[in-house]
Amino acid sequence: MLLIPCPVCGERPEDEFGFGGDATVQPPVTDSASGQAEVDIDGFADYLYLRENPKGRHTELWVHRYGCRRWLVVERDTVTHELYSSRLAAGEGGE
Amino acid sequence: MTGSARRIEGAGLHPGADEVRFQFDGRAYRGQAGDSLASALIANNVRVVARSFKYHRPRGITGIGPEEATGLLAIERATGDEPNTRATTVELYEGLSARGQNAWPSVNFDLSAWLNLASPLFPVGFYYKTFMAPAGAWMFYEHLIRRVAGLGTVPEAVDTEHYTSTHAHTDVLIAGGGAAGLSAALAAGRSGARVILVDENPWLGLGLLGEDARIDGERASDWAANAIAALSVMDNVRILTRTTVAGRYEHGFVILCEKVREAPAGRDDPSPRWRLWKVRAGRVVLATGAIERPLVFANNDRPGVMTASAAAGYLLRHGVLPGSRIVVATENDSGHAAGAHLAQAGAQVTVLDRRDTGTAIAAEAGATVEWSSGVLDIKGARGVRAARAATPKGERWLDCDLVAMAGGWSPALHLYAHTGGKPVWDEARGMFVPGVSEDGVICVGASNGSFDLADVLRQGHEAGLAGGSGATSPAPNVEGARSEKASAAFANLSDAGGKAFVDLQGDVTVADLSLAVREGYRSIEHVKRYTTLGMGTDQGKLGNVNGVRAIAEARGEDVSAIGTTRFRPPYVPLPMGAVAAHQSPDLRHPMRRTAAHDLHEEAGCVWLHAGAWLRPQFYRQGTETDLEAVNREVMAVRENVSIVDVSTLGKIEMAGPDCIEFLNRIYTNGWSTLKIGMGRYGIMLREDGMVFDDGVTMRLAEDHYVMSTTSGGAGAVYEWMTRLLETRWSDLRVVLTPVTEQWFAAALAGPKARDVLARVCDGLDVSNEGLPFMAGRVGTIAGIPARIFRISFSGELSYEINVPADRGAELWQALLEAGAPENMEPYGLESMGVLRLEKGHFVIGREAEGRTNPDDIGLGRMVSSKKWFIGKEALGLPEMTVPNRRQLVGVVPVDPSQRIPYSAHLVLPDRPDEIGGAQGWIASLAYSPTLGHDIALALLEGGHDRIGEALIASAPIAGKKTPVTVVAPHFYDHEGSRQIG
Numbered sequence A: 001m002l003l004i005p006c007p008v009c010g011e012r013p014e015d016e017f018g019f020g021g022d023a024t025v026q027p028p029v030t031d032s033a034s035g036q037a038e039v040d041i042d043g044f045a046d047y048l049y050l051r052e053n054p055k056g057r058h059t060e061l062w063v064h065r066y067g068c069r070r071w072l073v074v075e076r077d078t079v080t081h082e083l084y085s086s087r088l089a090a091g092e093g094g095e
Numbered sequence B: 001m002t003g004s005a006r007r008i009e010g011a012g013l014h015p016g017a018d019e020v021r022f023q024f025d026g027r028a029y030r031g032q033a034g035d036s037l038a039s040a041l042i043a044n045n046v047r048v049v050a051r052s053f054k055y056h057r058p059r060g061i062t063g064i065g066p067e068e069a070t071g072l073l074a075i076e077r078a079t080g081d082e083p084n085t086r087a088t089t090v091e092l093y094e095g096l097s098a099r100g101q102n103a104w105p106s107v108n109f110d111l112s113a114w115l116n117l118a119s120p121l122f123p124v125g126f127y128y129k130t131f132m133a134p135a136g137a138w139m140f141y142e143h144l145i146r147r148v149a150g151l152g153t154v155p156e157a158v159d160t161e162h163y164t165s166t167h168a169h170t171d172v173l174i175a176g177g178g179a180a181g182l183s184a185a186l187a188a189g190r191s192g193a194r195v196i197l198v199d200e201n202p203w204l205g206l207g208l209l210g211e212d213a214r215i216d217g218e219r220a221s222d223w224a225a226n227a228i229a230a231l232s233v234m235d236n237v238r239i240l241t242r243t244t245v246a247g248r249y250e251h252g253f254v255i256l257c258e259k260v261r262e263a264p265a266g267r268d269d270p271s272p273r274w275r276l277w278k279v280r281a282g283r284v285v286l287a288t289g290a291i292e293r294p295l296v297f298a299n300n301d302r303p304g305v306m307t308a309s310a311a312a313g314y315l316l317r318h319g320v321l322p323g324s325r326i327v328v329a330t331e332n333d334s335g336h337a338a339g340a341h342l343a344q345a346g347a348q349v350t351v352l353d354r355r356d357t358g359t360a361i362a363a364e365a366g367a368t369v370e371w372s373s374g375v376l377d378i379k380g381a382r383g384v385r386a387a388r389a390a391t392p393k394g395e396r397w398l399d400c401d402l403v404a405m406a407g408g409w410s411p412a413l414h415l416y417a418h419t420g421g422k423p424v425w426d427e428a429r430g431m432f433v434p435g436v437s438e439d440g441v442i443c444v445g446a447s448n449g450s451f452d453l454a455d456v457l458r459q460g461h462e463a464g465l466a467g468g469s470g471a472t473s474p475a476p477n478v479e480g481a482r483s484e485k486a487s488a489a490f491a492n493l494s495d496a497g498g499k500a501f502v503d504l505q506g507d508v509t510v511a512d513l514s515l516a517v518r519e520g521y522r523s524i525e526h527v528k529r530y531t532t533l534g535m536g537t538d539q540g541k542l543g544n545v546n547g548v549r550a551i552a553e554a555r556g557e558d559v560s561a562i563g564t565t566r567f568r569p570p571y572v573p574l575p576m577g578a579v580a581a582h583q584s585p586d587l588r589h590p591m592r593r594t595a596a597h598d599l600h601e602e603a604g605c606v607w608l609h610a611g612a613w614l615r616p617q618f619y620r621q622g623t624e625t626d627l628e629a630v631n632r633e634v635m636a637v638r639e640n641v642s643i644v645d646v647s648t649l650g651k652i653e654m655a656g657p658d659c660i661e662f663l664n665r666i667y668t669n670g671w672s673t674l675k676i677g678m679g680r681y682g683i684m685l686r687e688d689g690m691v692f693d694d695g696v697t698m699r700l701a702e703d704h705y706v707m708s709t710t711s712g713g714a715g716a717v718y719e720w721m722t723r724l725l726e727t728r729w730s731d732l733r734v735v736l737t738p739v740t741e742q743w744f745a746a747a748l749a750g751p752k753a754r755d756v757l758a759r760v761c762d763g764l765d766v767s768n769e770g771l772p773f774m775a776g777r778v779g780t781i782a783g784i785p786a787r788i789f790r791i792s793f794s795g796e797l798s799y800e801i802n803v804p805a806d807r808g809a810e811l812w813q814a815l816l817e818a819g820a821p822e823n824m825e826p827y828g829l830e831s832m833g834v835l836r837l838e839k840g841h842f843v844i845g846r847e848a849e850g851r852t853n854p855d856d857i858g859l860g861r862m863v864s865s866k867k868w869f870i871g872k873e874a875l876g877l878p879e880m881t882v883p884n885r886r887q888l889v890g891v892v893p894v895d896p897s898q899r900i901p902y903s904a905h906l907v908l909p910d911r912p913d914e915i916g917g918a919q920g921w922i923a924s925l926a927y928s929p930t931l932g933h934d935i936a937l938a939l940l941e942g943g944h945d946r947i948g949e950a951l952i953a954s955a956p957i958a959g960k961k962t963p964v965t966v967v968a969p970h971f972y973d974h975e976g977s978r979q980i981g
């Protein structure tokens, strides 16, 4: 069980967290101002359902579900589980 | 002297210990304190203790610890037998009663033993080949096979033993209290580090038993005793004996399983039997030793064939000499060391060594030693009578009652491998050793492939100090060590004739493995699963390396090309009780109760576990049936007035100038026109366009809103919204606060709800004009600060009143008193479900079941075309509009007097039994007292266009079928006039 460093709460065991997947994936651009979604259907399906499954370094989201409830961006090695960094998703140092 | 047949006076760790009486298969025996069940059985000359898994061959004891593969017994306990228990790890206690398994009527006379004679008919993969085709045959044969092939029987009674679990943190966790472990613990302990030293045995230092080297000028056993004494007075060292490191995980996380007590608890004894430790360690030192391998020859499973280290171990630990005429078959010096101990205790010992030369210690102790020799076969089905020796002088039968096998050592690498470490084959030493080092773990001593005592102690010492900043001390100094246990003089396994077992528990022979290879299985992982090699409760601790060697030979390749199977936790079987610990059904989750819990209890409610909450299902009066109670409650809402506790609904406060924009993005409908003091219903989609949650959001002030979510979705919705705000929309000025637990909420519903509310509303204008449908007010109710929302789930005139949670009971009482003129009584969750079903309201998790889009549940009109929202792109995917989507419909029985069965599928009337012919299913079902018949909501393929169609609601397992008609998904007051009046 991993020990994940939360910038707010300190090192906490993995079972306090929820996994949020690849933190680098961005939704396809949408035109929210006009209300019209201009999206390539196939591209959007890829965004929804396809993720890289890297062997090695991975930048991912975790939420400290049973702690501060904040979202973190964590860099982890998927093979060794070495944790390289952890920061609040909302930005360095939080608010 | 007890168990006197084989007990040697003055020998063992506890000579002259108290007598302990026990039973095996109904016969009374005597052992002594400190015995294991195995040592006590051997002391009493009980040879056959079990029947084998597949062939029902008689089996005895093979090992002395957790590696035991044959001596699996059922231990009788108060609530049923504890099956598959290794006799080698059970400590003897007064009154212990054990039975053999997989045999009827007994292990000595087993009616299924014909299976052994028929064994040529049962080659490897027999079950697969014979019973997997034609389809269905396996289903027929499985129960017959399970009866004869298998291990013990699982008890069915509820276990009344106590179990517990605990957490600990430490700088160093040391697995194994032998020479390396003690050395590591001393070094770490003296440096001031926090240390947990774990050993599976009742005593530390067993690895130094019988060692004749001197450590720091003392006899090895004295050094160990002094080390243990020193450690036990260090405040920073915790010693856990009878404790196994069951699993090692990332970042220093380790699971320990401690046997606190073997004997059943006395009356009123609350002590646990097992304790599960969850430890976070700065580093883990593996001093787990090595496991001696059996040799492979014909009938090497006969009772009385055991590993040499086990044979010597029973003597050194328990003072039990397991044979009087002993043949030691060895390929290395350690067999001679064992033979020397056995000979010194008075046994007549013959050592047969494959090598042409080696140590003289056995010969010096009086054993006969024959070089370039080995064992070919064993005589004696119920206990060894003779061993067929192959020597340079020819073959002959040697009369004997014990054959001790020294087939080399396998470092116990399991814990090293748990995090993915791959053992590598060391051809020179003939063993798998740790490969690339794993983060945070250090292998020392025999588990590292080191058998020289000075090396072992030094490695332990260095690992104990590693990384620490405390005081250092010198490593123990060794004189006179000579044990070199490594060897590589292997026999060719395929030379073994007859039934030569590799995996004793799974009854896997050399012939089985070579057949598997001939049939084309190449990967060790495939051969393992095809032959069941190493798949028993021992996980191949004894047999795996021999199995790998046999496969390598059959493939004509090196062992290193085969590799090992992956070791996974747990290292030993864990009692399920220890895993569950004190989590009785009531304690499994924190149970959430609403503020009016006690009042519901007093009112006679029937409780329902709804997610994490305990909620009133309904309130029974007198001798009412469940249905009568629900019908009464539903009619009270429809015709009079009633209240329900809705505190469990999720509540999230939202503040900030961008809340409207945020709502526009997360809900499908538009929010820009929402006025202060008004609320709006919304449905929230996932990004894949499926309905995620729904609820009403009230605008309390210019920049202040409160959102309600489903009871079950409160956590997930909050998490989703914070994810959006923190990872994607950090420019939006919105602050969220989850406040579900901070508020108590009651819904006052029914045609007379306004009359009741008016009596407690402290002057608030509750008229239809003053508080219209979907309006919200902040005020007081019965003097309690409150938020009053006029919203309706039941379809009747309804007010949801929220007050601070600590005043919830007060509010509930005040409302009940205010409703006294109407004889108002509360209603529960079950009745609320009927009310919403009559209205045709869908529920998240029922009708919206994760594959349902807004149009499917008839809410396409709530999807704005004028703005963007989460899920909008996905609604454009082609799959979202195919005609056979499962859509929400109503279902009623053709004959109103008929009930619709539970768990029913909807099938076509002309093909009701077609496999795969379901058109959809019933999602929610209730009897409607308002209408006088069953009503249901269903998800039906293309359902929106099938209104009026006749179908069958079929529940094949219950054997029930009811003709039904598809109707629109609302049964009552479709116009909604009752809730707005």
Ligand SMILES: [Zn+2]
Pocket: A006, A007, A008, A009, A010, A064, A067, A068, A069, A070
């Ligand atoms: Zn945190």
